[in-house]
Amino acid sequence: MDLGAVRHNVAHLSGLAGRSGAATMVVIKADGYGHGAPDVARAALAAGATRLGVATLDEALAVRAAGVDAPLLAWLHLPDEDFAAAVAAGVELSVSSREHLAAVLAGARAAGRTVRLHLKADTGLNRGGCRPEEWPELLDDAAAAVADGTAEVAAVWSHLARADEPGDPSIDAQAVRLRDAAARARERGFDPLLHLANSAATLTRPDLHFDLVRPGIAAYGLDPVAAPADSPLRPAMTVRGRIALLKTVPPGEGVSYGHEWVATEPRVLALIPLGYADGVPRRMNNGGRMRVRVGGVIRPVAGRVCMDQFVVDCGRPGELDVAVGDPVELFGTGDGGGPTAQEWADELGTIHYEIVTGIKGRVRRTVTGGTA
Numbered sequence: 001m002d003l004g005a006v007r008h009n010v011a012h013l014s015g016l017a018g019r020s021g022a023a024t025m026v027v028i029k030a031d032g033y034g035h036g037a038p039d040v041a042r043a044a045l046a047a048g049a050t051r052l053g054v055a056t057l058d059e060a061l062a063v064r065a066a067g068v069d070a071p072l073l074a075w076l077h078l079p080d081e082d083f084a085a086a087v088a089a090g091v092e093l094s095v096s097s098r099e100h101l102a103a104v105l106a107g108a109r110a111a112g113r114t115v116r117l118h119l120k121a122d123t124g125l126n127r128g129g130c131r132p133e134e135w136p137e138l139l140d141d142a143a144a145a146v147a148d149g150t151a152e153v154a155a156v157w158s159h160l161a162r163a164d165e166p167g168d169p170s171i172d173a174q175a176v177r178l179r180d181a182a183a184r185a186r187e188r189g190f191d192p193l194l195h196l197a198n199s200a201a202t203l204t205r206p207d208l209h210f211d212l213v214r215p216g217i218a219a220y221g222l223d224p225v226a227a228p229a230d231s232p233l234r235p236a237m238t239v240r241g242r243i244a245l246l247k248t249v250p251p252g253e254g255v256s257y258g259h260e261w262v263a264t265e266p267r268v269l270a271l272i273p274l275g276y277a278d279g280v281p282r283r284m285n286n287g288g289r290m291r292v293r294v295g296g297v298i299r300p301v302a303g304r305v306c307m308d309q310f311v312v313d314c315g316r317p318g319e320l321d322v323a324v325g326d327p328v329e330l331f332g333t334g335d336g337g338g339p340t341a342q343e344w345a346d347e348l349g350t351i352h353y354e355i356v357t358g359i360k361g362r363v364r365r366t367v368t369g370g371t372a
């Protein structure tokens with residue numbers, strides 16, 4: 001994990017936001033999209049972010065436990081969670097319903113501390129957020145809590161459904177509804193910050209930056225809109241294994257379960273101790289299309305990816321200068337034509353978000369690019 005890349009990306013994003021007069025909240029949910037939330041948090045704050053966002057209360061408390069005390073928002077919870085602990089840790093909380101608000105306020109009273117609320121409007125994603133019909137009542141409850149000192153209304157916010165499809169009319173429609181929800185809040189006497197933009201909107205819709213942008217994936221160097229070659233972002237995650245064993249097999253030998261790959265001539269095979277338990281999907285080598293970089297060149301994977309290991313076809317004896325212990329790049333920055341998370345996503349019919357958050361198991365994270 002390259003913290004230099006995170007700093008580069010966050011500096012780029014907060015520069016874009018700054019031109020619109022907006023601040024930057026970097027989203028570090030799911031352990032920083034699989035990159036390590038505390039390290040990403042510190043790098044992001046050093047590079048221009050002033051706020052952090054996570055999904056769950058556990059994630060928020062873990063960030064606090066790591067010694068990060070920047071403004072921090074958590075937006076996904078059940079009404080029966082321990083809000084007192086979150087409020088005591090100075091975590092700002094999103095609420096999408098009166099029921100959630102009541103639970104959060106009870107937590108604030110138990111903690112003896114004012115909670116900073118981000119009231120979430122459902123502007124058309126129809127996932128979290130408060131429907132327009134219920135918004136006035138949510139504002140009434142919030143106003144009562146502000147009046148008795150239990151809460152402050154820090155923000156009114158929402159989340160886009162199709163920001164990665166620039167020009168889609170739903171984007172403007174959602175912005176109209178957010179402005180409307182904010183106008184209702186102002187009528188109730190609140191002066192909230194507004195925020196809507198995820199990475200895609202941060203990159204493509206400066207007019208929707210409002211007071212604060214919330215990029216996640218772009219901070220990690222993966223572009224939700226542009227092709228990697230056109231993107232100013234630098235991928236932070238490189239996944240590498242090392243060659244555990246080298247052998248040469250004669251023609252006719254089948255490799256890995258099911259013998260889907262068979263040597264047609266003498267072949268050098270390298271065993272890599274990473275598999276689907278580590279986030280290398282078994283489907284990655286359907287049809288033998290998975291490629292890795294070994295000895296400076298791109299080589300195909302031979303046969304099925306197993307739970308713990310897979311095999312790389314290193315060509316004819318002597319063709320490639322490889323030794324036991326050599327690194328093998330599964331995906332990374334794409335520099336020099338190397339494999340990328342985007343290519344994995346394309347192969348698997350998914351998005352790069354799922355690739356980087358899916359790395360797990362026995363993969364050990366090492367951090368380059370200096371300390372945060």
Ligand SMILES: *Cc1c(COP(=O)(O)O)cnc(C)c1O
Nearest residue numbers: 027159198199200214215216217
């Ligand atoms: C995950 C998330 C983001 C960040 O989205 P990206 O597409 O990764 O930039 C922003 N806001 C909310 C509410 C999210 O859940």
